[in-house]
Amino acid sequence: MLRVAVPNKGALSESSAEILQEAGYRRRSDSKDLTVLDPANGVEFFFLRPKDIAIYVGSGQLDLGITGRDLALDSGAPVDELLSLGFGRSTFRYAAPQGKDWSTEDLGGLRIATSYPNLVKADLAARGLEATVIRLDGAVEISIQLGVADAIADVVESGRSLRQNNLVAFGESLCDSEGVLIERAGGGSTDKTRKQLIARVQGVVFAQQYLMLDYDCPKSILDEAVKITPGIESPTLSPMADENWIAVRAMVSRKVHNTVMDDLADLGAKAILASDIRSCRAF
Ligand SMILES: Nc1ncnc2c1ncn2[C@@H]1O[C@H](COP(=O)(O)OP(=O)(O)OP(=O)(O)O)[C@@H](O)[C@H]1O
Numbered sequence: 001m002l003r004v005a006v007p008n009k010g011a012l013s014e015s016s017a018e019i020l021q022e023a024g025y026r027r028r029s030d031s032k033d034l035t036v037l038d039p040a041n042g043v044e045f046f047f048l049r050p051k052d053i054a055i056y057v058g059s060g061q062l063d064l065g066i067t068g069r070d071l072a073l074d075s076g077a078p079v080d081e082l083l084s085l086g087f088g089r090s091t092f093r094y095a096a097p098q099g100k101d102w103s104t105e106d107l108g109g110l111r112i113a114t115s116y117p118n119l120v121k122a123d124l125a126a127r128g129l130e131a132t133v134i135r136l137d138g139a140v141e142i143s144i145q146l147g148v149a150d151a152i153a154d155v156v157e158s159g160r161s162l163r164q165n166n167l168v169a170f171g172e173s174l175c176d177s178e179g180v181l182i183e184r185a186g187g188g189s190t191d192k193t194r195k196q197l198i199a200r201v202q203g204v205v206f207a208q209q210y211l212m213l214d215y216d217c218p219k220s221i222l223d224e225a226v227k228i229t230p231g232i233e234s235p236t237l238s239p240m241a242d243e244n245w246i247a248v249r250a251m252v253s254r255k256v257h258n259t260v261m262d263d264l265a266d267l268g269a270k271a272i273l274a275s276d277i278r279s280c281r282a283f
């Protein structure tokens with residue numbers, strides 16, 4: 001039985017559960033359940049705090065896990081990333097009170113509050129700076145106001161929490177994070193159930209990043225249209241009743257699909273349709 005760790009709560013839990021469900025795995029019926037057995041797929045899921053997941057996977061107790069890149073790094077556990085999952089994106093930044101042009105050099109000698117002490121200590125060491133790192137569990141943005149720290153290092157997504165607390169981020173991101181599928185470092189077992197889970201999850205993640213585009217194309221502009229929609233391997237071309245036209249089908253990255261549709265319309269394509277893809281094996 002393959003043993004897989006999944007975030008039980010927090011910013012990563014819902015997206016993790018959705019991807020696994022879309023990949024055909026059993027979902028837990030109660031948010032308090034700590035395990036779910038999926039005998040049909042040969043997998044047992046363990047619902048753990050995202051912060052702890054790399055520790056279980058790194059020790060070899062669990063085979064695979066979903067966690068945040070920043071959490072895995074901070075844990076120091078020996079794990080490798082197998083897949084980036086495209087959700088839970090964040091940066092990790094130093095921040096301090098507004099009203100001064102802060103730079104990382106200013107951190108020397110300060111008290112820095114954070115929930116990711118190892119990530120921060122490693123960064124300070126790499127910069128040759130000595131500072132006091134204060135570990136807090138959350139609500140780190142308020143710690144300066146409450147007098148326990150002079151600066152913070154925290155997860156920044158929209159930047160709203162920083163603004164609300166009159167803080168300004170400075171320096172480069174210490175970690176550009178997202179949800180990741182991890183294994184024990186040097187793992188690489190070829191177990192069939194494991195390979196299947198990785199391929200299925202990759203199929204769902206990939207599908208979420210693409211759309212299927214269908215359009216009717218005058219034959220006279222086909223070469224140009226195909227350049228705009230090259231697909232993954234090559235677009236599918238199907239004959240139409242009117243021999244001056246051809247139907248084209250190709251996968252397109254979601255990020256650019258509106259521009260691609262505009263360009264096709266400008267070129268003279270008609271009936272340009274974009275539809276969701278739920279899963280795929282595209283590689
Ligand atoms: N807006 C966000 N807030 C917190 N974490 C985020 C956010 N966006 C992405 N993440 C990522 O989610 C992971 C943190 O999840 P975690 O569940 O530990 O914290 P949380 O969602 O703040 O929950 P809690 O505060 O209950 O611990 C990290 O990998 C982090 O980069």
Ligand SMILES: O=P(O)(O)OC[C@H]1O[C@H](OP(=O)(O)OP(=O)(O)O)[C@H](O)[C@@H]1O
Pocket residue numbers: 137138139140141154155156157158159160161162
């Ligand atoms: O840049 P933003 O979009 O504001 O998101 C980042 C904030 O969200 C998270 O806090 P959360 O609400 O999870 O509370 P916590 O600090 O207690 O974990 C994180 O720790 C930051 O504080």
Ligand SMILES: [Mg+2]
Pocket residue numbers: 138
């Ligand atoms: Mg939090």
